[in-house]
Amino acid sequence: MPLRRTKTVDTLYADVEASDLVVTPDAPFASALNRRLDRPHFGTFATTPRRLAAGRREQAEDRVAFLELIEQTDHDWKAIAYAIGNVLQCWEHQGHLDAILDYDAYVDATTRDVVQRMRTLRTTSKQLTEYTIDDSQSVAVVGYEQLTALERSILPETFDRIELFTDDAFDYPAFHVFESATDIVTALLDTISTDTAEDVAIVLDSGSQYSSLVESALEAAGIPFYGGPGFIDDPHHRAVIRLLRLGFRGTETTIADAQPVLTQLGLDVPVDDQHKRLDAVTVPELEWVQELWRTIETQTFADVLEAYTRRTDVELTRFEEELRTLGLADEPITEAGVDRLAYYLQTYEVPIDRDNEGVLLADAKSSAYVDRPVVFHLGMGQDWTHSAPQRPWVDTDTQFERYIGSFQRLLQSGEQQYYLVQDTAGGEPITPCLYFGELLETDFERFSDLEAVEHRRRPRSNDGGFDRHPLDVGTETVQTISQSSLNSYVNSPRDYLFGQLLETPDQERFVEGNLFHDFAEFYVTHPDVVADADRDALVDAMLAEADPFGSRADEPLRRRKYRIGIEMLIEYLDDNGPDSEAFLTATSGWGENFFASYFDAPIDSPLTERWFEDHSLGVKGKIDLVQAPDHLLDYKSGHKKRATQVVKRAATDPPADTPNFQAALYLTYYRTVHPDEPLEFTFFHFLDPMADVIAGDADLDxxxxxxxxxxxxxxxxxxxxxxxxxxxxxxxxxxxxxDDLGYQAYSESMAQLTVPDTTDRDELRASEFAAEFTAAVDADTSDAVDAEKGADQAIRALNGVRRRAFFREDLDAFEVFVDERLAELNDRRAGEERFPVAGVAGEPNYRRVDHRDLLLEGEHDG
Structure with a gap:
């Protein structure tokens, strides 16, 4: 099936101008014909079947029927809406109201009641059923195939059929392929102005990202538009629904849960408080929201709406009218009532007054014709494809022909058409609307496979496309990086960037972790103060500090966790207290310590919470405890990791899927303090044995x-x-x-061999090194031992040491790795390239990113 050329409106007008009445499949096309009427005409000239039968502009009859039936019956709102949808659709395709009763699977008590009551409702479908065009008129029907069975039922016996399409093919314009939706909207704004707004239409999927982007951009530019956001899209209407829902989220509701409402109300709550419970934050402006949240079930819908409008100084008269129409205004608020209201607003389009001026925004799946000189078609992807009704009363082949006919007409709307599309999104190809596959006689998978013009951002070019102009501003160089920032950057540079740009709210796990660290730091300095303190009082103080972040239902569990945590720290530090007076920095301590403030006792230890920053290495960090001159310790509240896991996650060539460079980074620095000495780094997972502690069988080791x-x-x-x-x-x-071989022979054999640079056991055992090592051992040992098996066990044992420890070449490589990452990072900060989503090892581990909603999965190179 080729893409057929549509007749122009002028050509069609010439075909029908002699007719008394012209019937068209859609209202915009009828209006276009009426605007070309160049002679006096009594009555209606061009119109749709529904407007003709109703004698006025069409109403959303499903909504009208719904409002009538919820007042007349006690059926569930969702059941009524479902039945009305089926009845009207079957009526449309089969031509009479009772048609639905022939389909037993779709008939229940609600459906029968709906059919019976709709016999008396003045719906446009009922008026279509009762209406017939007078035979005395000369009637022309444009696009007969686009009319449904119910619409055709009003036609007289004799009428002229006017084809919408010619026999010629439509030479469609090239697709303009952009890198992002934002680039497409930018291109639109470069073209449209307040002076040209009346000449422009934009066709898009109303449920896509283009809708909100275009509306926001036009509004910001002061360009008038209409046909876009509906009743429920009004930000204040959405905020009222969210405010109502907020009252039923329970006592553990957080500031983050309420943030959409607070933002619309203009309430600015610090980012640090986002994960705190709503009732635990003290902000004067927030008090009325907190009070409403606590007393929601004592309020009526009208009460909440009045409180909202009073606070925002915004009149929501249409919302109040809708509440009264639904019979909810003076009803006490219940969760079921809020659900019914939200369902109604999501299901039906509430009519709103619009100023029909400016750019016309048309929905790609609701429009078949747009009468503007210039028409931009945005996206044109799979979301432009209709979902054919999966009901037995719908002839899917006929309905598909209607859809594809409307699509062809829509593509040709306007004197000038511009197709603005993306080839990929999130690193994945965008599938063009499926109708293209039926209409274009060529094989393609994406828009660039067709005739296309690519528009790409070019950093420093003036040869077309969209240029990025560098700004002459200074960029501060990053000289050192912490282990946590390095972990984030290696996993995903763009996630790291967002972490630097955006404030991060406090979280319960961080607050609890800081409390345990503060306790350990304080105990090293003041064990006697802690020994004399009431342990329950200490736990109470910790609970009070972390309370805004936790569920009160979990308080017994948290109390037990805090008690076990501090006891484990005390036990370890009593048995393994620091034995060194060495210091790393000129000052002691790092930041405020909760327990120092609690006990009003200063901390002045050169061994705890030691900050370091080395510009020559490019690293910085904070050591929890210098347990000995050659031994560092870090407290961990999470689950224990094996030494092999610690070393594996510090790999640099390539980095691990879950990179963690803490041990490597700290030891890299500390070996400069104690050069040429063996060092140890211990992670103390003090909460890991909690279950064993409860069972009375804890093993600190x-x-x-x-x-x-x-x-x-x-x-x-x-x-x-x-x-x-x-x-x-x-x-x-x-x-x-x-033992049989002896050290001298062992040492001499090893001196002649080179161990492969791998920790894969199978590779080692199959290597030339393994063969030569086994042969040397076998040659110098007696027949009393199994030299081959012993050599194999030796290779595994040596490899085990390698997998559990860092050697000089490992940290040397890590130093180079840090230098490369810092150089790369600073180049990106200077604008040499964008921060990509993918890290050094490729696709990031999305479980380890902190700003998942800001990253497009699969977008490797930004």
Whole structure:
């Protein structure tokens, strides 16, 4: 089926100008014909069947019927709406009201009641059923195929059929392909002005992102428009519904839950409070919202609407009228009542007064013709495709022909047509509207496969497209990076960027983590003060501090967690207290300490919460505890990770799926403080054994994960006495084999070999190194041992050490990795390139991003 050329309105007018009455499938097209009428004409000239039968502009008969029936019956609102939709649709396609009763699967008590009561309602469908065009008139029907069975029922026996299409093909214009929806809207604003607004129409899917973007852009530019947002799209109407719903969210409602309402009310609550409970925040301007939230079920719908309008100084007369029409205005507010109101507003389009001036916004799935000289078609993707009614009374083939006919007409609306589209979104190709596949005689998967003009942003070009002009402003260079920022940047540079630009609200887990860290820091300095304190009082103080973020129902669990947490910290620090007076910085402490304020006792320890920043390495951080000159410790409230996991997540070539560079970064810095010395870094997961504590069987060592740093290469290590001693502590065959071999022979053999740069056990065992090592061991041991098995166990044991520790080459590589990331980061900050979504290792781990709603999945290069 080719894309057929539509007859122009002037051509069609010439075909029908001699007729007394012209019937068209849609109102805009009838209006276009009427505007071309160049002779006196008595009565209606061009109109639609529904307007002709009703004698006025069409009303949304489904809404009219719904309002009548909820007043006359006690049926559930959703059941009534469902039945009305089926009855009207079946009536439209089969031509008579009782047609629905022939389909048993769709007939119930509500449906029968709806059919019976609609016999007396003055709906346009009823008026169509009763109306017949006078045979004495000469009648022309334009686009007969587009009319439904009910619409055709009014036609006289004799009438002229006027075809909408010619036999010629339509030479459609090129698709203008843009990189983003924002670029498309920018192009529109470059073209439209207040002077040209009356000449322009924009066709788009009203439910797509284009709708809100275009409306906001036109409004901001002061360009008038109509046909866009409906009753429920009014921000104040939406805010009232959200305010009503807020009252039924329960006692754990947070500021974030209420934020859409607060924003519309102009209430600015600090970002830090976003995750706090609504009743735990003290802001004077917020008090009336809190009071309304607490007393919602004692209010009526009209009360809430009045309170809202009083606070915003906005008249919502039409909303009040609708509440009274629905019989809800003076009803006490219930959750079911709010649900019914929201369902009604989402299901039916409430009529609103519009100023029909300016740019016309037309919905791609509701329009078949737009009578403006210039028409922009936006998006044109799969969302332009109608979902054919899946009902037995609908002839799907005939309905598809109607849809595709309307689509062809819509594409040709206007004297000038512009198709503005995207080829991809979020890194995925956009599928063109499925009707193109039926109409265009060529194979394609995306718009760029067809005749297309690409518009791309070019940083420094003047050869067309949309240019980005660099600004001559100074850019502060990032000289150091923390482990958390490095983790975020490596996972997704763009997520890292948003983290730097946007404020992050406080969260319960962060507040609790800080409390435990503060306690550990305070206990190192003042163990005697804590020993004399009432433990229950300490827990109460912690609960009060974290209370705004937590559920009161969880208080017993949190109380137990806090008690166990501080007891585990005390037990560990009593047994493993710091034994060094070394200091890392000239000042002690970092920020405010909750327990220092609680006990009014200062903290002055050179061993806790030690801040470091090294510009030569490009790293910075905060060490929780210097347990010994060669041993650092970090408190973790999460689940324990094995040493192999810690090392694996610090990989740089390539980075891990869940990168975590804390141990590598801290040891990289600390080896400059204690060069050429073995070091250890321990994570103390003090809440991990909580279940064992409750059962009375806690093992403190089970909560510790320690990784080592060796100030030499792994190749140097494998031939050392330490490595040999490790083999003597291994499995039976390994121990017997290397006890028989002896250290001297072992060391000499290793000196001749090079261990492959891999930690994959299977690769190691299949390597040339493994074969040569096994042969050397077998040659120098007696037949009393199983040298082959012993050598295999030795390879596994040495590889285990490598997977659990950092060697000099590992941290050397990490230093280079940090230098590369900082250079890359500063180039991006200077505008050399955009911050991409994908990190060094490719697609980010979306479970680890903090701003998921701001990232487009699959968009690798920004």
């Amino acid at each position: 089970g909560a510790l994960t320690t990784v080592s740093y060796y100030p030499f290469t792994f190749d140097e290590y494998v031939g050392s006495r330490d490595a040999y001693e490790t083999l003597l502590d291994g499995y039976t065959d390994c121990r017997e084999t290397f």
